[in-house]
Amino acid sequence: ETGVTQSPTHLIKTRGQQVTLRCSSQSGHNTVSWYQQALGQGPQFIFQYYREEENGRGNFPPRFSGLQFPNYSSELNVNALELDDSALYLCASSLGLAPQETQYFGPGTRLLVL
């Protein structure tokens, strides 16, 4: 186990709804990254937070937004859900931004949009 937890584990929503996913980073880690993994694909980078500030964003529309709290836990919010948003959402925490810092992934939240 990596010490990174995510909630909920599974979620079913309908098109047009909004969802909030949560991530608790490993103790002492100040950097959280969010990834979307569709079935049979590798994870795709959504955005990253470092010390409560967004530090880079992937090719995702503005209806994907996030937040990092003073304790470095993080939220991913998705508005106006679409069927294609169905995926495994992963968060990863690390101790800083350097590439040498190992990223520890949580177990993910499986989102199904009907």
Next chain:
Amino acid sequence: SQKIEQNSEALNIQEGKTATLTCNYTNYSPAYLQWYRQDPGRGPVFLLLIRENEKEKRKERLKVTFDTTLKQSLFHITASQPADSATYLCALFTGGGNKLTFGTGTQLKVEL
């Protein structure tokens, strides 16, 4: 366009043999490359990081090579075991911070 390609077909090998997985990339010049293992329904687990100035890196039964001229990394598991069965992902650092871009992964199945 930028691409990271891994064998999309599953790799089936016999226990005890060496598994070799390939990661090819185009239009990137990564300074670092990583390999991860992912089991069904779980998050990826970091295995190895290799730098552009390192030709080879080893960790127990794992070996990674990184050829920046060929734009290719090879991932080897020696003396493979059924417990090694999983999907293996390669990932490059492609932007500021430690943002990762992943390949699609190769599923490895080690049979008795």
